[in-house]
Amino acid sequence: MTSAGEGAVELSRSAGESRLALSGDWTIAHYGALASRVAALRSQVEPGTRIEVAALGALDTAGVALLHDLLGAMHLAHLAGDASPLGAERRALLKAVADALASEPAAPVRRGYALGDVLEHVGRTTVVFWRHVVDIAGFIGITLQTAFAVLLRPRCWRMTSLVANLERTALDAVPIVALLTFLVGAVVAFLGATVLAEFGASIFTVDLVAYSFLREFGVLLTAIIVAGRTASSFTAQIGSMRANEEVDAIRVLGLDPVELLVLPRVAALLIALPMLTFVAMISGIVGGMLVCAAKLDISPVMFLSVVENNVGITHFLVGMAKAPIFAFLIGIIGCLEGFRVSGSAQSVGEHTTSAVVQSIFTVIVVDAVAALFCMEMGW
DSSP: OOTTTBBBEEEEETTEEEEEEEEEEGGGHHHHHHHHHHHHHGGGTTTTEEEEEEEEEOHHHHHHHHHHHHHHHHHHHHHHHHOSSSOHHHHHHHHHHHHHHHHOOOOOOOOOOOOHHEEEEEHHHHHHHHHHHHHHHHHHHHHHHHHHHTTTTTGOOHHHHHHHHHHHHTGGGGHHHHHHHHHHHHHHHHHHHHHHHGOOOTTHHHHHHHHHHIIIIIIHHHHHHHHHIIIHHHHHHHHHHHHHHHHHHHTTTOOOOOIIIIHHHHHHHHHHHHHHHHHHEEEEEEEHHHHHHSSOOOOOHHHHHHHHHSOOOHHHHHHHHHHHHHHHHHHHHHHHHHTOOSSSSSHHHHHHHHHHHHHHHHHHHHHHHHHHHHHHHHH
């Protein structure tokens, strides 16, 4: 049973002749029911089938597309011809849709090739990686250019924004940095004491803790924590402003978004990360000191004496020198990903995740390169 006005199609055969009767409205409102009926009859329509359209009601582009699927291009072209019983407007509609469907290129058949697919994926990933590198390099140039221009104009310094970002990036991060590095220092001292005790060299656990935290662990752990905590915050803040068109409003007001949004955040991170690195070094050494006092009977006074005699100031300077570099890269990546947000909440989440991943990856790569450089230089 069909409701009044609903399109219908009936295929019948008598005396060796096939007859296809179309009736009712073939419009988008009845598309679902008609599509299932067309799919069932498509393979049964023969080339010589007589098409009856006297009872055909309303017709739109969706209905013509269904007729094209049901009848094929030849029957549809016949209905659109001058000898068709349909009116001029319907013939014009049939002809326009038939021409549009005929002009669509056939989808190429893609052959599966495992090695080719892998190579294609590697190539696309390499291109994306290279574009990321180029974008970061370009954004670093824009930031440095703006920073040098603002540096000569003290009245343009955004001190309020700098202090606010400094509080969020430095002061609020002290507890988590101190706690995590304290625990890692205790773990390193425990592992060192366990291994070195077998060789009767437990006293070198002190050197292990001091070297590791002054050169590597202090700045590296701090940078990773800041990358996960602060880079994501920068991306989410600027990305939300992009989604709300606040960045466009800043440009309309004649202000520079890099000067207003990027420089205070990067400057705050340049100040915050060295301070957090110093806190991490102290916390890690204190954690190792407590483990040495509890497990190896090395008193804190003796621990500090060994550190003073065996560990030079060079290791501290090498660790601290990495902090501004990591801070600058983390700040740049976090702000750049914020400006890449397209305007939706999903885009904000995707670029926030990308900022964290890129920041941690960059920090570890730069730290590895710096370690190799310092080893070759003998520092």
